[in-house]
Amino acid sequence: MRRALFVAALLSVLAAAPADAQPASPEESAAAIARPGIVLITVEWHGWVRDKRTGEVFGGTDGYTAKSSCSGAVISPDGYIATASHCVHTGPHGGAGALFGAAVDELAGAGRVGDPAQARQQFAEHAVAEGAVPDRPIDRDVRVERMEATVDGPIRDIAPATVVDLVAPDDGDVAVLKVPREHLPSLEIRGEPAPVGTPILAIGYPGSAGAADDPGLEPSSKNGQISARRTRDDRPFYEFSAAATNGMSGGPVVDMQGRVVGLVSQKSPGETQSFNFAAASSILLDVLAGKQVEVGLGEHDRAYRTGLDHYFAGDLDDAVDEFDDALAGSPGHLQTTEYRRLAVDRGGQPGGAPVLLIVLAVLCAGVAVGTGTAGTVVALTRRRRLKHAGPPVSDVDTPPLGIPMPAVVVGDPPQGSPARADDEQ
Numbered sequence: 001m002r003r004a005l006f007v008a009a010l011l012s013v014l015a016a017a018p019a020d021a022q023p024a025s026p027e028e029s030a031a032a033i034a035r036p037g038i039v040l041i042t043v044e045w046h047g048w049v050r051d052k053r054t055g056e057v058f059g060g061t062d063g064y065t066a067k068s069s070c071s072g073a074v075i076s077p078d079g080y081i082a083t084a085s086h087c088v089h090t091g092p093h094g095g096a097g098a099l100f101g102a103a104v105d106e107l108a109g110a111g112r113v114g115d116p117a118q119a120r121q122q123f124a125e126h127a128v129a130e131g132a133v134p135d136r137p138i139d140r141d142v143r144v145e146r147m148e149a150t151v152d153g154p155i156r157d158i159a160p161a162t163v164v165d166l167v168a169p170d171d172g173d174v175a176v177l178k179v180p181r182e183h184l185p186s187l188e189i190r191g192e193p194a195p196v197g198t199p200i201l202a203i204g205y206p207g208s209a210g211a212a213d214d215p216g217l218e219p220s221s222k223n224g225q226i227s228a229r230r231t232r233d234d235r236p237f238y239e240f241s242a243a244a245t246n247g248m249s250g251g252p253v254v255d256m257q258g259r260v261v262g263l264v265s266q267k268s269p270g271e272t273q274s275f276n277f278a279a280a281s282s283i284l285l286d287v288l289a290g291k292q293v294e295v296g297l298g299e300h301d302r303a304y305r306t307g308l309d310h311y312f313a314g315d316l317d318d319a320v321d322e323f324d325d326a327l328a329g330s331p332g333h334l335q336t337t338e339y340r341r342l343a344v345d346r347g348g349q350p351g352g353a354p355v356l357l358i359v360l361a362v363l364c365a366g367v368a369v370g371t372g373t374a375g376t377v378v379a380l381t382r383r384r385r386l387k388h389a390g391p392p393v394s395d396v397d398t399p400p401l402g403i404p405m406p407a408v409v410v411g412d413p414p415q416g417s418p419a420r421a422d423d424e425q
Contacts, residue, residue: 033258036185047138066098071204071251077298083250096129190259204251300329316348
């Protein structure tokens with residue numbers, strides 16, 4: 001009966017053990033690691049366009065205002081962000097090009113331009129974008145947007161950003177920004193080169209309009225692989241096969257461990273949409289070293305990653321504990337909040353005993369019950385045997401300390417009759 005109860009208890013514990021939540025693919029795991037560090041970067045440009053050949057200035061009294069957006073990756077909890085330099089550069093590949101486009105649109109509306117593409121090319125070759133004072137840089141306002149978890153639900157956090165340093169688009173296309181924030185979810189930078197064939201994810205916000213209208217700021221992940229390793233003016237670049245639109249420029253290309261392999265750069269001219277360039281992470285590391293900026297993961301980042309490991313392994317109690325540690329270091333960590341909720345919904349509890357320990361405890365209890373029952377049966381059987389074996393023996397078979405005592409014969413055996421073998425024993 002007791003054995004049946006023990007087996008039933010064990011089966012009930014095993015039935016209550018949660019099934020593993022293994023990720024459907026390595027890409028899912030990499031996306032879960034990388035998504036917290038993805039940000040949307042918006043830039044507003046303001047200035048005038050002057051034709052250097054004729055001296056004509058376009059933009060009227062107020063000048064042109066143009067907006068652009070890119071993606072980026074947080075690379076330090078202290079607010080350092082990596083992106084493509086053409087997203088924040090004031091030259092023709094960046095802000096000046098945006099103002100040239102505004103000028104071409106105005107002239108086309110006035111009937112002065114027949115071929116907008118040709119007119120834009122003419123501006124790039126013979127015009128200059130400048131501020132209110134001639135030959136001064138155009139105005140640039142950079143903002144970094146990300147989602148923050150609060151007790152009232154997710155909110156959009158928008159922070160002003162300064163440009164720490166950059167490598168021009170034609171030279172390396174990497175920029176480092178700084179925002180006045182702390183304890184941000186961050187990504188690790190891969191130091192060694194990625195071999196050709198390495199599986200990767202390109203992550204970012206495809207299309208400025210869609211990203212700006214999305215209240216949840218959910219980035220897109222496009223899977224592919226490293227197709228080739230190239231150099232451009234002695235700067236290393238990767239060709240990768242994942243699709244990436246203009247809005248994803250500056251977003252990270254990560255390996256299956258969620259480490260930044262490179263940053264989405266300008267598309268190779270003449271190639272299809274699914275064939276793109278990424279500035280190698282070594283260029284980014286060189287920029288950081290030149291500015292003596294130290295980057296890396298925070299304790300909350302490590303706790304989040306450990307929590308993911310436990311969650312995908314089905315160790316829900318440990319996952320909740322790790323997610324709580326991550327939230328203690330980074331209270332606004334949105335993805336930690338989401339995965340903690342999922343772990344709790346599946347039965348995880350903070351500080352709960354792991355299922356394996358519970359099973360072991362039940363097993364030990366079952367062994368103890370079985371051992372006690374067997375000991376009782378043996379003692380009773382032995383007592384009956386001794387009772388019928390001849391002269392009376394001690395009623396104490398096992399003393400309180402559990403040390404078996406030898407049988408004691410009371411009185412001497414009759415003269416002339418040998419002692420019984422049982423008594424001798």
